[in-house]
Amino acid sequence: SQELEQSPQSLIVQEGKNLTINCTSSKTLYGLYWYKQKYGEGLIFLMMLQKGGEEKSHEKITAKLDEKKQQSSLHITASQPSHAGIYLCGAEITGGTSYGKLTFGQGTILTVHP
Amino acid sequence: NAGVTQTPKFQVLKTGQSMTLQCAQDMNHNSMYWYRQDPGMGLRLIYYSASEGTTDKGEVPNGYNVSRLNKREFSLRLESAAPSQTSVYFCASSVNRYSNQPQHFGDGTRLSIL
Numbered sequence: 360s361q362e363l364e365q366s367p368q369s370l371i372v373q374e375g376k377n378l379t380i381n382c383t384s385s386k387t388l389y390g391l392y393w394y395k396q397k398y399g400e401g402l403i404f405l406m407m408l409q410k411g412g413e414e415k416s417h418e419k420i421t422a423k424l425d426e427k428k429q430q431s432s433l434h435i436t437a438s439q440p441s442h443a444g445i446y447l448c449g450a451e452i453t454g455g456t457s458y459g460k461l462t463f464g465q466g467t468i469l470t471v472h473p
Numbered sequence: 474n475a476g477v478t479q480t481p482k483f484q485v486l487k488t489g490q491s492m493t494l495q496c497a498q499d500m501n502h503n504s505m506y507w508y509r510q511d512p513g514m515g516l517r518l519i520y521y522s523a524s525e526g527t528t529d530k531g532e533v534p535n536g537y538n539v540s541r542l543n544k545r546e547f548s549l550r551l552e553s554a555a556p557s558q559t560s561v562y563f564c565a566s567s568v569n570r571y572s573n574q575p576q577h578f579g580d581g582t583r584l585s586i587l
Contacts, residue, residue, distance in 0.1 A: 363515070390573065392575055392576070394578075399581075400580055400581070401477075401563060401578040401579050401580040401581055402516075402563070402565075402578040403578075404575045404576075404577065407573070407575050409573060447515060447516070449516070449576075460506075460518055460521060460531060461506075461516075461518070461576065462518075463508075463515035463516040463517075464515050465513055465514060465515040466515055
């Protein structure tokens with residue numbers, strides 16, 4: 360099983376709908392990163408969370424890290440076709456000795472129908 | 474602004490052939506990483522270089538070698554390609570290895586081994 364589990368694996372929504380993607384670990388997350396990937400392209404950095412209870416927003420995307428630092432959620436408000444792509448969470452699971460090594464979830468494929 | 478540049482973008486090899494994937498960054502970053510992305514498995518770290526002159530194994534290093542040529546360049550070599558190495562390879566860089574710096578990714582190299 361994956362050390363980072365993302366759910367759902369895929370999501371199809373109608374434009375204008377809100378949606379949430381979850382990223383869960385059984386271990387403490389020392390740094391949690393959300394990326395977006397379009398098919399055939401690289402990963403685009405969205406947001407970084409480090410502190411328990413932290414919440415960040417950028418345009419219509421909000422990411423939260425729970426108090427125990429074992430789960431993060433990514434929420435998109437009023438989705439648009441431009442939000443479509445693969446969302447990946449990446450995290451440092453081994454603390455200060457991780458040397459920046461990230462463990463990634465398997466990704467969530469988001470489709471937004473106009 | 475180029476960021477992280479990977480070459481080639483696509484490559485087809487025969488089993489047993491060798492090749493080197495090139496990666497260069499122009500952001501003066503200290504740390505660089507090589508990942509592979511396979512369906513349903515997210516990204517897995519192959520090798521990383523915390524700083525110029527150092528390299529270390531990641532989660533899936535078997536069958537690969539790396540060279541940190543200078544601060545800008547980090548190459549990945551397949552000495553004897555195997556079909557199991559068919560994947561999309563991503564290079565990434567970050568300011569340093571500490572837990573508060575996002576990694577920036579290239580657009581990937583799509584490698585098929587027949």
